[in-house]
Amino acid sequence: MRRQYSSPVTRMVLTRIALGIGMLLLLSLIVFTATHALPGDIARTMLGQTATDEQVSALRSQLGLDRPLIVQYVDWLGGLFVGNFGTSLASGTPVSQLLAVLLGNTATLVLIAGAITIPLGILLGTVAARRPGSAWDVAISGTMQTILALPEFVVGILLVTVFAGKFLRLVPPTSPLDPRMSAIEQPALLILPVATMVLIAVPHLAESVKTLVRDQFAMGYTLTARLAGISEPRILSRYALPNTTGPVAQVVAITINYLLGGAVAVETVFSFPGIGSELVAAVSGRDFTVVQVITMGIATVMFVVFTLADILGILANPKLRNRI
Amino acid sequence: MSTAQISNLSIGIGVSDTLIIDDASLSIEPGEIIGLVGETGSGKSTIGLSLLGYLSPGLSPKDGVVRVGEEETINAEASIGPAQLRALRGKVVSYVPQDPGPSLNPRFRLERTFLEHMRAHNEHDELVVVERRRKLFEAVGLPTDTEFAKRFPHELSGGQQQRVAIALAFAHSPSLVVMDEPTTGLDAATKNLVVALIHDLARTHNAGIIFISHDLELLIRATNRLVVLYHGRIVENIASASVESAAKHPYTQRLVRSLTHTTALTPIAETETTPVLATRELSVSYGKKEVVQSVSLAIAPGETLGIVGESGSGKTTLARAIAGLHPQHTGTMTFAGDIVNPAVARRTAEQRQKIQYVFQNPWSALNPRRTVGASAALAARRLLGVTRSEAQERTIAAFQAVGLRSDHADAFPQRLSGGQRQRAALARALVSEPTLLICDEVTSSLDLTVQAEIVDLLRSLQESRKLAMLFITHDLNLAASIAHRSLVLYQGEVVEEGPSRQVLTAPSHPYTIGLVAHGNAGRASFLESDRSVS
Amino acid sequence: MSGKPLSPRSSRLQRTLRRRAGRTLAAVAGITAAALLLTGCATGSSSSTSGGGGTLRVGIVSLSDADALDPASASTTGGYVIARQLFDTLSEYGTDGSWQPQLASSITADDSTAKVWTVELNDATWSDGTAVTADDVVYTVKRWFSEKLPPSGSLAFVDPDQVVAKDDKTVQFTLKYGTVTFPEAFTSPTTSIVPTGFDPANPIGSGPYTLKTNDPGVQLTFEANTDYFRGAPGSSELDVISFADSSSAVSALTANQIDVDASMDPTLVDLVTGTSGYSIYNYHTSGTLTWVMNTQQKPLDDPVVRQALMLSVDRQALVDQVYNGYATLGNDIFNPFDPMYNSSLPQREYSPAAAKAMLEAAGYSLPVTVELTGTDNQPTSVKQNEALVKQAAEAGFNIEYTYVDSATFYGDAYGTYPLSLSYWGYLGIFDQAAFTIANNAPYNSSHWQNDQYDELYNEAITTVDDTKRKALVAQMQQIEYQTGAYIVPLFADAVIGLSDSVTGTASYPNSDGAFGYNFRILSIS
DSSP: OHHHHHHHHHHHHHHHHHHHHHHHHHHHHHHHHHHHHSSSOHHHHHHGGGOOHHHHHHHHHHHTTTSOHHHHHHHHHHHHHTTOOOBOTTTOSBHHHHHHHHHHHHHHHHHHHHHHHHHHHHHHHHHHHHSTTSHHHHHHHHHHHHHHHSOHHHHHHHHHHHHSSSSOOOSOSSOOOOTTSOGGGOHHHHHHHHHHHHHHHHHHHHHHHHHHHHHHHTSHHHHHHHHTTOOHHHIIIIIIHHHTHHHHHHHHHHHHHHHHHHHHHHHHHTTOOSHHHHHHHHHHTTOHHHHHHHHHHHHHHHHHHHHHHHHHHHHHOHHHHHOO | OOSEEEEEEEEEETTSSOEEEEEEEEEEOTTOEEEEEEOTTSSHHHHHHHTTTOOOTTEEEEEEEEEETTEEEEETTSOOOHHHHHHHBTTTEEEEOSOTTTTSOTTSOHHHHHHHHHHTTTOOOHHHHHHHHHHHHHHTTOOOSHHHHTOOGGGSOHHHHHHHHHHHHTTTOOSEEEEESTTTTOOHHHHHHHHHHHHHHHHHTTOEEEEEOSOHHHHHHHOSEEEEEETTEEEEEEEGGGHHHHOOSHHHHHHHHHHHOOOOOOOOOOOOOOOSEEEEEEEEEETTEEEEEEEEEEEOTTOEEEEEOOTTSSHHHHHHHHHTSOOOEEEEEEETTEEOOSSGGGSOHHHHHHEEEEOSSGGGTSOTTSOHHHHHHHHHHHHHOOOHHHHHHHHHHHHHHTTOOGGGGGSOGGGSOHHHHHHHHHHHHHTTOOSEEEEESTTTTSOHHHHHHHHHHHHHHHHHHTOEEEEEESOHHHHHHHOSEEEEEETTEEEEEEEHHHHHHSOOSHHHHHHHHTTTTTOOOHHHHHHHHO | OOOOOOGGGGGTGGGHHHHHHHHHHHHHHHHHHHHHHHTOOOOOOOOOSOOTTOEEEEEESOOOTTOOSSGGGOOSHHHHHHHHHHOBOSEEEOTTSSEEESSEEEEEESSTTSOEEEEEEOOOBOTTSOBOOHHHHHHHHHHHHHTTOTHHHHOTTOOGGGEEEEETTEEEEEOSSOOTTGGGGGOSGGGOBOOTTOOTTSOOOOSSEEEEEEETTTEEEEEEOTTOTTOOOSSSEEEEEEOSSHHHHHHHHHTTSOSEESSOOGGGHHHHHTSTTEEEEEEEOSOEEEEEEOTTSTTTTSHHHHHHHHTTOOHHHIIIIISTTOEEEOOSSSOTTSTTOOTTSOOOOOOHHHHHHHHHHTTOOSSEEEEEEEOOSSTTHHHHHHHHHHHHHTTTEEEEEEEOOHHHHTSTTTTOOSEEEEEEOSSOHHHHHHHHTSSSOTTOTTOOOOHHHHHHHHHHTTOOOHHHHHHHHHHHHHHHHHHOSEEOOEEEEEEEEEETTEEOOOOOTTSSSGGGGOGGGOEEO
């Protein structure tokens, strides 16, 4: 029995990993090509308007950028496989060292935002789904639709204005984390970035969950349960919600993706030192090695998240779980 | 005192004046079985559900009262509290849903579902619950062992699902049971078993039963009284036995006429050509269990092969294996002379295009979030690789070929009637111009008259397109009316094979003899009768 | 030739975040600022958390991964900040804009040809406790040339083999050719003096601070060098914190997250002055955003068109609208803080009618189309370019403005734009000329070339007599004024946001950055 249960999952995971590696390889080629196709290069960017051609070519050669692209690509890819992420062209420090603190900051931000967003979004979506057209539904959906209609940065600004403006100076308006401490030790600086991310991510999640739960309420078995006298809370908790596990896992994965993307904008707005703001800076500074590592890292995380969501979806569905 | 009483009930849509139910009154006495018959949309289900105090979203009571025992379940003047309804539902009045598959929670094993229904009215004693389940499962002809109880709904056949639904409805010995098309999709033997069961349960529990069906012949046999609904009004309420003589309303008379026109089976010429599809010693398994054993068959171009069997006989599994949807099988299969891969994903594009499958439930092929036309156009683009505009043209052509208007293509499946939906599913299958069409119980969830139309349609399509068809059904009569040849499947084995008419009129295998004898003999071919009606 | 390399670049990588996230984020910044302004005024109390000399927190837009610890490679704001805190230069531009000896106690020419220069050193020590010697200076200079570091490009007149230590504290430079402006060439942070055997990974310097932590692109922290030869700095610790844009930095300042906002956008001044406990410190500088006209591209290859365009700029409007009044008028020649500046030239006025007439007289059919390329190398760049488009339209020009990101702007196409906006200044007149227009200057993106100008330049650079030299410079600037390739519309003020707890401010009109990045002068209470 056990064997029968685990085999499709195992096979799916193995297929996924193979597919993922292929996808990441392809992505690495795209990322590499795209970053190198950007106009301007790091040598000129570093030397600036008083650069002479001689200095530029000397710097390019020093940075190894004068080698054929294919050699640079293979070198870089080979490095990735042995866990060597390369050296930041701009700072000369190993990328892993450069990103260590920033990664911790962003991870803290995304994890806290996720820990609030995911339960809150599922809760709000479920409450709104229970009775279409009820006061709860109208209030929640109305609020969510309003926030969805706002451009993301406006959410951040509204929060700053209300909570860090001149009247209510409750929290710091910007978040220049001190890298000498971990992010979690500077909770005041996390409040607004986390709140912004939660506010921009919750509506998507809540609206999706609402639709999914409502779909379950339209299924025959919820009517059967209702007509058998089973209580509404039980129909929700034992029938509708468990049957949404698979699709909700997908939506949660999309939400995590969304939070990672949101981190780029939020970190920039709040001067929050993290992977997102670093990515923006590295693209602007044409620090290819840093751009490549961050984008590949994000892609890998997303791949893992989506695969986990798929596995959860299979485990939660007896039909798929049993399929031979 | 009556078991239930419907008094001057009118139900409308929202705040509009449109009435779904118009001034209906009906009383149900203990132990009485009432047949409720009418066209799709006549309000049969709405009346049935009103007894449970349930109205579909958007509907509201305009007038009248519904009582079960002394308790009101609907009152146009006052709303009934949810606690009061909950106490009645499942305990005093219960419900057997029309479509048993989706009505069972896919995550629950049967024992869990049964437990849920028992617990809903405070029966927590596990021994009592298990004992009750065994008793009821036995009563509806299901295995009573623990292993069966540990199955998930998807591991049951359609007939088994239906029996589980009936067993659940009697969990608390209710005084009233509303059964919405409980015999749909069941083979003749099971159907009779269910009818006997209903009689037995009605007698032993002294329960009133509302039996909703479009199968008039069955209702005449199975019920005490017949209530005919027409456009939301009760137009007939007479003793079932006297229907044929006492029916007054023109609609009822028309229904009765369709019963009495007995015509011989249409002879269909037998064909002898090289096969479109052939299998040799095809055996299909679920896990370690062999469900279909060593089936060899062949279908010639333009020929229809009927596969007849009761639920659980393996007929759907066989069809799915041929369609490539169930790759775990042994033996060989050829299509137009070429070996085909067991898995549909590994078949050639042409094979995928040329073999099409139409399901019992048209929802399986139609995405509820797409218009039916878009579903068909998508199939055309995927399977034929044609441009968007050409797919559009082919879709329109296919819709016209199945007797739909081109504007039906713009409708979402839920906006279509059952018959239209099945036609749309057929159009979706035809759009890729198949040479083999597998029809799996395509008519069994349809009203009598619509069934006839679809069968007619299939026959004409076959003639005009030289389609080979694999027609799966539990109804031997139906097979005889459309299939040139039929084979009878019993417990995964072919027990009878030959020209359909011969199988029906001169069966050799004891099982087939039983099947024929089991009550279908008196039934007319509705194909002919339908023509006379229209 | 002398040179002070690279200060214009200070704002390049700082703008990275704004650039990438583009206008949206710029819009965010603006709206944030407006929103903050609207929330009115409130009680703002600022207090420093640390005692003693205190910790001075400076916000800057912005640090970057490219901030170098090696001063000779510094090309970014962060790089300059590091160089100024950790090291000393031989000379500096002082609070009045003229050069002063710094690590040197004196810099003198030995004869009237300005070919041999003697540098005497102050008694300074490296942070490892050893003394700063003449040998270290010789080592530093030779290192620039042997490692082909950027100062070697701008110090063409220095012969590294002719730099010798006369004794422990005396260095003698024998130049390739006479150069009057020799002392000014050693004001740039890139010419900071490093100890013999310098290792950038462990930057030992003689400066007012030592480096405590360095998180590239995020934060730099420094500790006071209490033995600093010019006296201990005003704060015992210095934190330099990176912000994505000007408005974030302003928010942080008025929320007491920083004490000094070193990168103010002049249009955000009201946000600071509207908050009690905070104020603005500003002073005029020689820094400018100047339009470079390419003399090899039509139509600006024609001096008439260049003249017409110079008349098409409403300088006062730029000062008032783009710079919120925090700028002074420019007259298409560089550096009013240089004593040689030609102030006798009439101020060029906005004369669209005259410009039109000139163009038509020269046979042009109006409008004359000119492509303008710009990036956001300063907070005011985009607005300044957009203003030009409107102003010049009145004068018969059709300016087609293209915005590109900074890396693209300074990429391979740099030097080919017909018209572009560059950040220059903080250079003496001679250095500016040497960098951009004289004698096939290395960074001549205008490709302007004038033999008469070169002759005057070559004569002036060796003329020791101030009066004579001033007369020559006046002629040089007259030529630029009439036929030049640079529109110098204005000189931007340094605008710095300060907490009232910060004291010790001073102006550095000829140095890039807030207080020329001399944060040692500031005290925090």
